[in-house]
Amino acid sequence: MSKEQEEYEQALATYRRIKALSDEHWHALDATCRAMDNQTWVGPAGRKFGKGVHDHRAELWRQLTSAVNAADRDLNTKRAIARAAEKKK
Numbered sequence: 863m864s865k866e867q868e869e870y871e872q873a874l875a876t877y878r879r880i881k882a883l884s885d886e887h888w889h890a891l892d893a894t895c896r897a898m899d900n901q902t903w904v905g906p907a908g909r910k911f912g913k914g915v916h917d918h919r920a921e922l923w924r925q926l927t928s929a930v931n932a933a934d935r936d937l938n939t940k941r942a943i944a945r946a947a948e949k950k951k
Contacts, residue, residue, distance in 0.1 A: 866940070866947040873940040877933040884926040891919040 863871075897903075898912035 864944070864947055866944040870937075870940040870944040873933075873937045877930075877937045880929050880933045884930050887922070888926060891915055891922060895919055 894915050895912075898908070898915055902908075903911060
């Protein structure tokens with residue numbers, strides 16, 4: 863296996879791991895957000911906590927999406943390099 867193909871295989875494994883972790887944690891705050899949407903905790907402190915939970919969930923989604931997208935870009939780059947190296951042979 864060529865160095866380029868090995869790097870592609872490593873990028874593929876990394877992408878799969880990041881995607882699996884993203885899928886595993888995507889809904890981590892959903893139950894808390896639903897509870898807060900159902901007025902589980904009312905009053906100013908409840909509203910503040912609820913907003914914070916929703917903000918944290920949005921940030922989690924942004925970070926997970928960013929990680930998956932970065933791994934996908936790296937994978938596509940490594941794939942193109944490996945294919946170009948194969949064509950040169």
